[in-house]
Amino acid sequence: MAKNLMTGNEAVARGLYEAGVAFASAYPGTPSTEILENVAEKYKDSITCEWAPNEKVAFEAAVGASFVGGRSFAAMKHVGLNVAADPLLTFAYTGVNGGMCFVSADDPGLHSSQNEQDNRFYARMGKFIMLEPSDSQEAKDMAVMGYELSERFDSPVMLRMTTRVCHSKSLVEFGEVQEPKKKEYVKNRAKFDPVPAMAKGMHAAVEKRWAKLLEYTEECPLNREEWHTDGVGIVSAGAAYQYAREVYGDKASYFKCGMTSPMPIESIRKFAAKVKKLYVVEELEPYMEDLLRAAGIECTGKALVPIEGELNPDIVRKALTGEVVPTMEYDKSVVPGRPPMLCAGCPHVGLFYELGKIKDVIAIGDIGCYALSGNPPLNAKDFALCMGSGFSMAHGAAKIMTKFGEKKKIVGVVGDSTFFHTGMNSMLDAVYNHSDVTLIVVDNRITGMTGHQENPGSGYTITGEHAYPADIEGVARAFGMTEIYKVNPMDLEATRKALKAAIEYEGPSLVITRYPCALKKRSPEDKAEFGTDRTPYQIDAEACIGCKSCLRLGCPAISFDAAAKKANIDRVACAGCGVCAQVCPKKAMGKVGG
Amino acid sequence: MSNVKNVVLCGVGGQGTILASKILSYALIEAGYDVKMSEIHGMSQRGGSVTTQVRYGDKVYSPIIGKGSADVLVAFEKMEALRYLDDVKVDGGVVIINDHAIQSLPTLQGMAQYPEDCIDRVKEKNADTRVIKATKIAGELGNEKAANVVLLGATVKALGLEGMDWDAALEACVKPAFVEMNKKAFRAGLEA
Numbered sequence: 001m002a003k004n005l006m007t008g009n010e011a012v013a014r015g016l017y018e019a020g021v022a023f024a025s026a027y028p029g030t031p032s033t034e035i036l037e038n039v040a041e042k043y044k045d046s047i048t049c050e051w052a053p054n055e056k057v058a059f060e061a062a063v064g065a066s067f068v069g070g071r072s073f074a075a076m077k078h079v080g081l082n083v084a085a086d087p088l089l090t091f092a093y094t095g096v097n098g099g100m101c102f103v104s105a106d107d108p109g110l111h112s113s114q115n116e117q118d119n120r121f122y123a124r125m126g127k128f129i130m131l132e133p134s135d136s137q138e139a140k141d142m143a144v145m146g147y148e149l150s151e152r153f154d155s156p157v158m159l160r161m162t163t164r165v166c167h168s169k170s171l172v173e174f175g176e177v178q179e180p181k182k183k184e185y186v187k188n189r190a191k192f193d194p195v196p197a198m199a200k201g202m203h204a205a206v207e208k209r210w211a212k213l214l215e216y217t218e219e220c221p222l223n224r225e226e227w228h229t230d231g232v233g234i235v236s237a238g239a240a241y242q243y244a245r246e247v248y249g250d251k252a253s254y255f256k257c258g259m260t261s262p263m264p265i266e267s268i269r270k271f272a273a274k275v276k277k278l279y280v281v282e283e284l285e286p287y288m289e290d291l292l293r294a295a296g297i298e299c300t301g302k303a304l305v306p307i308e309g310e311l312n313p314d315i316v317r318k319a320l321t322g323e324v325v326p327t328m329e330y331d332k333s334v335v336p337g338r339p340p341m342l343c344a345g346c347p348h349v350g351l352f353y354e355l356g357k358i359k360d361v362i363a364i365g366d367i368g369c370y371a372l373s374g375n376p377p378l379n380a381k382d383f384a385l386c387m388g389s390g391f392s393m394a395h396g397a398a399k400i401m402t403k404f405g406e407k408k409k410i411v412g413v414v415g416d417s418t419f420f421h422t423g424m425n426s427m428l429d430a431v432y433n434h435s436d437v438t439l440i441v442v443d444n445r446i447t448g449m450t451g452h453q454e455n456p457g458s459g460y461t462i463t464g465e466h467a468y469p470a471d472i473e474g475v476a477r478a479f480g481m482t483e484i485y486k487v488n489p490m491d492l493e494a495t496r497k498a499l500k501a502a503i504e505y506e507g508p509s510l511v512i513t514r515y516p517c518a519l520k521k522r523s524p525e526d527k528a529e530f531g532t533d534r535t536p537y538q539i540d541a542e543a544c545i546g547c548k549s550c551l552r553l554g555c556p557a558i559s560f561d562a563a564a565k566k567a568n569i570d571r572v573a574c575a576g577c578g579v580c581a582q583v584c585p586k587k588a589m590g591k592v593g594g
Numbered sequence: 595m596s597n598v599k600n601v602v603l604c605g606v607g608g609q610g611t612i613l614a615s616k617i618l619s620y621a622l623i624e625a626g627y628d629v630k631m632s633e634i635h636g637m638s639q640r641g642g643s644v645t646t647q648v649r650y651g652d653k654v655y656s657p658i659i660g661k662g663s664a665d666v667l668v669a670f671e672k673m674e675a676l677r678y679l680d681d682v683k684v685d686g687g688v689v690i691i692n693d694h695a696i697q698s699l700p701t702l703q704g705m706a707q708y709p710e711d712c713i714d715r716v717k718e719k720n721a722d723t724r725v726i727k728a729t730k731i732a733g734e735l736g737n738e739k740a741a742n743v744v745l746l747g748a749t750v751k752a753l754g755l756e757g758m759d760w761d762a763a764l765e766a767c768v769k770p771a772f773v774e775m776n777k778k779a780f781r782a783g784l785e786a
């Protein structure tokens with residue numbers, strides 16, 4: 001059979017298709033985003049797929065689909081599961097009708113996240129099934145098997161992926177495709193309606209299910225011994241298994257765990273008895289190690305293997321064998337960093353340039369490209385926390401500043417997609433509780449950082465259908481927000497005036513900056529509203545006095561020639577936004593050919 | 595696993611390292627190898643430093659390698675060659691460098707010096723260093739963006755894989771309108 005090179009994310013999408021999944025929903029989040037994108041691209045005729053405003057909504061939609069009898073799916077990054085934890089941990093009580101699997105895509109090494117929490121503990125807390133693929137074939141196969149297990153054991157199934165499994169490509173052999181089927185729905189409040197009286201019974205059912213799962217995991221084919229030698233034995237799962245296999249090859253025996261909730265403790269006990277030294281190789285927390293130790297199985301794990309960051313074969317080799325692969329020694333300090341930066345033509349630049357210049361303001365950000373606004377040269381953001389927190393933290397901070405009579409004003413910034421995610425609730429809190437705070441929605445007409453996913457404000461769905469473009473201003477007015485300024489952030493003077501007025505206003509105020517992301521493929525509506533002119537700018541070298549004012553934008557198209565003491569614009573990189581022309585005191589910038 | 599070869603491609607977001615890796619992987623699979631490829635999405639798209647890794651052989655386990663393990667390092671931008679030089683095997687590694695500079699935020703801002711001597715620094719450490727003006731060659735062929743495929747040609751030569759069906763791989767991975775141009779770019783890389 002033909003083999004296909006796929007990422008873990010593509011493979012999961014394929015698995016959903018093979019399993020006859022009828023409904024899939026997600027909120028974009030690196031490294032999970034491409035699962036739903038692949039479903040929409042390749043399997044939308046079979047699987048109804050949607051972007052949800054946030055992970056809780058995505059998860060609940062999938063639970064609803066399961067209860068009435070369809071196989072359903074939700075995907076999210078690790079921190080997204082915190083948002084969806086409320087439905088998850090009660091869904092763990094009710095169980096399913098149509099099978100339900102969800103992906104928690106963890107990010108060891110924080111490639112694109114604010115923390116590196118280990119979501120395996122959710123499976124332990126909720127006493128449901130967890131499967132951990134270690135490559136793309138397993139990701140596809142476990143997605144298919146997950147639905148069988150979900151329905152057989154009446155349990156949600158968590159596919160726990162990590163960045164490396166999501167984004168690495170390996171070969172996948174396809175299986176048969178099942179047509180989506182619907183199971184019958186029969187009203188059964190004892191099963192599906194967790195009011196206290198019913199939920200007590202559900203908890204008892206969870207314990208019975210767990211007992212059955214403890215038996216099953218010992219015979220589950222995903223948990224297997226790979227015997228080579230009785231010297232070193234290694235218990236591992238996920239990407240870490242591949243690293244251990246790489247380092248030891250056939251010089252160790254392995255216990256490869258594919259089903260890690262519940263853990264196959266007794267099978268591992270037998271394996272442990274046959275080897276002289278038992279190691280546990282796992283990324284992040286000692287999830288498996290602690291369970292083995294609690295069962296009285298002597299093993300070595302986090303005493304040697306780092307708890308922080310992503311593992312790789314080098315780290316595993318050094319930790320377990322002390323061996324280090326020789327590398328070239330040289331002076332790396334001469335290589336300047338290459339940090340991510342806001343793009344040429346990014347609509348966030350104008351806003352943060354102006355915000356960064358305002359004294360006596362604490363600027364609280366959120367999750368999105370604009371997280372970069374805290375870096376030099378913009379230096380605008382003070383801090384951030386999680387999705388939607390930009391407004392609620394700003395509200396709390398403003399209450400303290402007001403209470404203690406400090407004159408610093410508080411500004412909260414969220415993106416359009418972040419606003420619809422959970423920023424809306426936070427805005428409501430600020431208005432309802434009479435906050436003296438300025439809230440800013442940087443509306444770039446798309447979910448930017450994760451790679452341009454549609455959202456409720458963009459006017460389109462994941463499959464490209466038109467949708468009503470949710471109106472941020474209308475939402476704010478409905479909440480009771482009266483002081484509202486809408487500006488084009490490419491117009492610095494208008495942005496400056498709006499910020500000044502909004503910050504001076506005593507009470508809640510809102511600034512909406514509206515302009516499409518520089519990398520977004522503009523929709524017909526975008527073209528009608530914002531035009532299509534991207535003629536680059538150039539600098540008149542004679543007029544340039546080398547004052548470096550334009551460098552304070554941090555635009556990747558602008559550089560400074562130290563020898564000539566002049567700024568330059570890279571015409572290929574320039575997006576023609578014209579913001580630099582507005583900060584130049586000598587008006588040295590002009591459109592090419594203009 | 596001694597027959598597993600490791601290739602690291604490094605560059606700047608938007609330079610086409612991922613497409614080059616894809617074409618390489620496609621041809622390797624067609625030739626019957628087990629292949630694993632690793633890439634990281636997300637923040638790195640925003641003008642940051644990017645790497646992809648391609649590993650192939652009879653059986654590949656880890657999708658990533660550690661330091662000192664690359665048989666070939668392909669730098670799409672010359673300063674990146676120096677950043678990732680410690681990925682290369684101490685003995686017998688090949689470094690392919692595109693003689694092309696892309697400034698980073700600190701150098702644009704004048705806060706750091708771009709290391710103009712970075713190629714010399716690599717050569718000093720690594721005997722088999724091959725410098726190619728891939729961006730210039732691709733520009734002469736009609737599109738600077740095809741520098742990635744010029745570099746792919748050079749990579750294929752370094753790996754001794756010239757005999758595989760590269761035309762088919764290009765036809766499968768590149769948009770039809772760009773296939774002919776990319777075939778030329780690939781050949782230019784083989785001959786560079």
